[in-house]
Amino acid sequence: MRKIEPILAILVAAAMIVAAIAAPWLRFVLTIALAKGIAVMGILLLLRAGQVSFGHALYIAFGAYTVAFLAPRFGDAMILLPLAALGAGVLGLLIGLFVTRYRQIFFGMLNLAMAMVFYSLLEKLYAITKGSDGIRVEIMPIAGQALERVTYEWTIFGIALGLAFVLGFLLRLYLASPMGEALAGIKTRETRLEFMGVPARGVLLSAYVMSAVLGGIGGALIAMTSRHVTPLLSYWTSSGELVFIAILGGAGGVLGPFLGAAAYELVRVYAAASFADAWQMILGSVLLLVILFAPGGLWGMAARAIGGRGR
Amino acid sequence: MAEWFQDNGLLLGLALLDGLSSAGLIFLVAVGLNLVFGVLRIVNVAHGSLYAIGAYAAASIGIFLAGLGLPDWASIPTLVLSAALVGAILGPLIERFLLRRIYAQEEVVQLLVTFALFMILEDVQKLIWGVQPIHHDTAMKYLGTIDVPFGADFIPFTNYQLFVLPGFAVVTLAGLAWFLRRTLTGRVIVAVTTDREAATAMGIDAAKVFLLTFTFGAMLAALGGALSSPTAALVPGIGAQTIVLSFAVVATAGLGQIEGAALTSLMMGLGRSVAVYFEPELEVVVPYIIMVLVLLVRPQGLFGVIETRRV
Amino acid sequence: MSEVLLQASGLRLAFGGVKAADGIDLGVMKGEFLAIIGPNGAGKTTFINMTTGYLRPNAGEISYEGQRITGMSPRAIVKRGIARSFQLPQLFLEHTVEQNVALAVASRDGIWSPLTPLLRPGYRDEARDLLERFGLTGIADTRADALNEGARKLADIAMAVALKPRLLLMDEPTSGVAASEKMDVVETLARVLREAKVTAVFVEHDMDVVERFADRVAVWSQGRIAALGPPGEVLSDPAVQREVIGIERHA
Numbered sequence: 038m039r040k041i042e043p044i045l046a047i048l049v050a051a052a053m054i055v056a057a058i059a060a061p062w063l064r065f066v067l068t069i070a071l072a073k074g075i076a077v078m079g080i081l082l083l084l085r086a087g088q089v090s091f092g093h094a095l096y097i098a099f100g101a102y103t104v105a106f107l108a109p110r111f112g113d114a115m116i117l118l119p120l121a122a123l124g125a126g127v128l129g130l131l132i133g134l135f136v137t138r139y140r141q142i143f144f145g146m147l148n149l150a151m152a153m154v155f156y157s158l159l160e161k162l163y164a165i166t167k168g169s170d171g172i173r174v175e176i177m178p179i180a181g182q183a184l185e186r187v188t189y190e191w192t193i194f195g196i197a198l199g200l201a202f203v204l205g206f207l208l209r210l211y212l213a214s215p216m217g218e219a220l221a222g223i224k225t226r227e228t229r230l231e232f233m234g235v236p237a238r239g240v241l242l243s244a245y246v247m248s249a250v251l252g253g254i255g256g257a258l259i260a261m262t263s264r265h266v267t268p269l270l271s272y273w274t275s276s277g278e279l280v281f282i283a284i285l286g287g288a289g290g291v292l293g294p295f296l297g298a299a300a301y302e303l304v305r306v307y308a309a310a311s312f313a314d315a316w317q318m319i320l321g322s323v324l325l326l327v328i329l330f331a332p333g334g335l336w337g338m339a340a341r342a343i344g345g346r347g348r
Numbered sequence: 349m350a351e352w353f354q355d356n357g358l359l360l361g362l363a364l365l366d367g368l369s370s371a372g373l374i375f376l377v378a379v380g381l382n383l384v385f386g387v388l389r390i391v392n393v394a395h396g397s398l399y400a401i402g403a404y405a406a407a408s409i410g411i412f413l414a415g416l417g418l419p420d421w422a423s424i425p426t427l428v429l430s431a432a433l434v435g436a437i438l439g440p441l442i443e444r445f446l447l448r449r450i451y452a453q454e455e456v457v458q459l460l461v462t463f464a465l466f467m468i469l470e471d472v473q474k475l476i477w478g479v480q481p482i483h484h485d486t487a488m489k490y491l492g493t494i495d496v497p498f499g500a501d502f503i504p505f506t507n508y509q510l511f512v513l514p515g516f517a518v519v520t521l522a523g524l525a526w527f528l529r530r531t532l533t534g535r536v537i538v539a540v541t542t543d544r545e546a547a548t549a550m551g552i553d554a555a556k557v558f559l560l561t562f563t564f565g566a567m568l569a570a571l572g573g574a575l576s577s578p579t580a581a582l583v584p585g586i587g588a589q590t591i592v593l594s595f596a597v598v599a600t601a602g603l604g605q606i607e608g609a610a611l612t613s614l615m616m617g618l619g620r621s622v623a624v625y626f627e628p629e630l631e632v633v634v635p636y637i638i639m640v641l642v643l644l645v646r647p648q649g650l651f652g653v654i655e656t657r658r659v
Numbered sequence: 660m661s662e663v664l665l666q667a668s669g670l671r672l673a674f675g676g677v678k679a680a681d682g683i684d685l686g687v688m689k690g691e692f693l694a695i696i697g698p699n700g701a702g703k704t705t706f707i708n709m710t711t712g713y714l715r716p717n718a719g720e721i722s723y724e725g726q727r728i729t730g731m732s733p734r735a736i737v738k739r740g741i742a743r744s745f746q747l748p749q750l751f752l753e754h755t756v757e758q759n760v761a762l763a764v765a766s767r768d769g770i771w772s773p774l775t776p777l778l779r780p781g782y783r784d785e786a787r788d789l790l791e792r793f794g795l796t797g798i799a800d801t802r803a804d805a806l807n808e809g810a811r812k813l814a815d816i817a818m819a820v821a822l823k824p825r826l827l828l829m830d831e832p833t834s835g836v837a838a839s840e841k842m843d844v845v846e847t848l849a850r851v852l853r854e855a856k857v858t859a860v861f862v863e864h865d866m867d868v869v870e871r872f873a874d875r876v877a878v879w880s881q882g883r884i885a886a887l888g889p890p891g892e893v894l895s896d897p898a899v900q901r902e903v904i905g906i907e908r909h910a
């Protein structure tokens with residue numbers, strides 16, 4: 038399966054490009070899917086350590102608001118993207134120093150609490166954030182080039198796809214490295230790591246910071262694509278969505294988050310409007326079904342269909 | 349300082365009284381969460397939704413019965429009965445059909461399952477009661493107000509918030525302490541909490557204890573919601589706020605601590621209502637600041653005990 | 660044999676009213692194999708836990724290579740060259756046996772390289788070599804949660820050896836190993852340790868193993884050392900036979 042993954046990734050990317058050419062609205066949907074897929078890779082990292090964060094939308098919102106705030110001043114996507122990643126990484130380090138002292142329910146809920154705090158600050162500090170109205174993001178130059186709308190959207194799509202590839206590739210290397218395998222060791226035998234001289238908390242913290250950076254990048258891309266940021270980005274439903282996509286995609290390969298995100302966004306375009314009041318319920322039910330009956334997620338199913346092992 | 353009191357004394361008094369009543373509510377929910385965790389070893393993320401459903405159910409049953417000509421005095425027992433009804437229906441349903449399947453699973457799976465349940469219940473509530481605010485305050489109006497002396501002034505305050513809410517909390521605290529220490533069922537619950545294997549080996553029917561405890565915990569959450577319903581209009585989102593807040597109480601007090609949870613509820617209730625009157629933007633943030641500060645100094649919570657793993 | 664590697668003096672530790680260590684004084688000589696025997700609850704594991712930093716004694720001191728290590732974290736102690744294996748094997752259950760051992764090998768360099776694979780030639784070869792010496796080559800690709808008790812135990816010890824310690828503490832290395840294989844296993848283990856010049860302290864219930872492999876035996880009883888000396892002497896002492904071995908043989 039590991040050998041097939043890169044080929045599969047290229048096929049998926051090709052399919053995305055074809056779809057984006059065929060229908061302009063798909064270009065928008067798929068860019069958002071790629072951005073979320075990048076953020077979900079962060080959730081995947083933490084799941085590797087057996088931890089689940091119910092508050093990672095915090096980093097998406099942070100990345101998105103960084104773009105919204107700084108766009109008037111440093112109006113270039115090529116400056117804003119690294120800034121959002123860096124900012125989210127620093128925030129992730131600060132919060133991570135605290136939350137990585139905890140595991141399981143504490144880890145999950147403390148993250149949720151942080152995201153809720155950020156959400157209420159975004160809502161209540163109207164003078165700075167314009168509250169629930171949110172902030173509009175204008176089309177910005179990319180690498181010094183002022184672009185008109187269609188070219189801009191294509192370029193952001195391209196950047197998202199490129200980043201997904203590069204980051205996915207790096208994550209794949211990381212997961213098979215001593216550091217990544219030690220991270221997985223936290224899930225099953227954390228004490229043993231300490232008795233091997235490995236600081237388990239440091240391993241988890243570094244993964245946490247990486248997950249925050251991935252969230253920040255995802256959020257920045259979302260802000261550049263939807264061109265409007267609101268506190269809802271940090272609401273618990275957004276965090277739940279990330280967890281949902283991670284489980285739907287399956288925790289096995291790095292392609293999972295992107296398969297999951299694409300499936301999720303496409304279904305949402307059709308279904309969310311018709312079932313606006315029941316959307317979380319549908320997500321929750323599917324999540325339950327996947328956890329109880331298909332623990333491998335989409336990736337696991339794909340792996341079984343091809344005939345290899347998920348991992 | 350003296351001058352400040354001159355200007356803000358009344359406000360502070362009001363904040364303290366408000367804090368007392370909201371502490372009572374927080375405690376009811378948090379103690380239920382704590383009890384369920386102690387016995388089932390599962391922190392139910394959907395616990396806050398039971399609070400919300402309890403609140404909505406109590407309000408609509410109250411409105412319905414008032415339409416049938418129910419006398420005003422009966423609105424208070426109606427609140428309690430509605431909560432019991434919600435707990436008695438949803439508790440066993442959730443425990444039997446969902447939680448029972450996952451007791452043997454890894455913690456991260458348990459977390460995800462109750463989170464999925466939370467997503468589902470949040471929308472179930474929206475589907476049944478809609479998104480328009482619902483308000484039914486007969487119980488509070490019936491009991492009238494009292495002038496609470498505060499320095500040279502008097503603060504008008506509702507009897508319901510001043511006596512009924514804290515009263516229920518105190519009765520619950522005392523009743524629970526008595527029940528767990530003095531009755532056979534209570535001691536069985538404590539036995540299962542301290543050493544599940546030994547308790548089962550002694551012939552205790554763990555399945556029954558789990559069912560009973562979860563139902564009781566669900567009733568406490570619903571009771572908190574029902575009692576809160578006369579004091580404020582009900583809107584979607586209270587479930588999420590409640591679970592995070594009651595988890596903050598449990599985490600700050602230390603898992604499994606009942607008296608500790610009472611004290612912490614008081615602390616957070618007061619802190620929050622003082623914020624409402626003086627720095628409303630910080631209202632939502634205050635409990636978490638308290639939690640983070642406490643956990644930084646004592647990671648196991650104020651009254652928690654460190655568990656060491658056997659190697 | 661005369662140089663002291665590890666010195667414990669006056670160790671005391673109580674859990675509630677139970678005295679798990681009640682004045683332990685023990686010097687471990689460089690290069691020796693020291694067996695710890697005694698009934699359950701005598702505080703044998705507690706001694707290992709204190710030496711490796713998992714438990715902190717209420718009083719007393721442990722020094723290693725002349726330096727005080729009491730109160731240090733397990734990590735700091737491992738870094739100084741003391742490794743341990745566990746009574747209940749502590750393996751990474753979702754990893755293969757080879758990955759488990761390779762992780763231990765990699766942890767000597769710190770595990771901070773994020774982009775090169777764990778199973779790179781250097782780590783993989785060393786892990787495979789160790790597995791071969793422990794006779795575990797056949798299950799190198801088996802996930803740890805699918806192993807039987809004996810194999811888990813060996814893999815657990817192999818991980819500790821992979822850390823290249825100068826002092827190795829083993830908590831019941833042969834429990835769970837099938838009786839027919841026990842002597843072979845210990846033989847292999849002893850050879851590996853002698854080759855690597857590792858000093859070993861091991862808790863053991865099998866007196867045949869103790870007699871054959873230990874240079875000295877320490878008898879634990881209620882948190883104290885009741886007897887200490889060469890196996891021939893200690894094991895033939897009537898008091899020891901009555902109090903410790905009698906119980907062991909019937910247990």
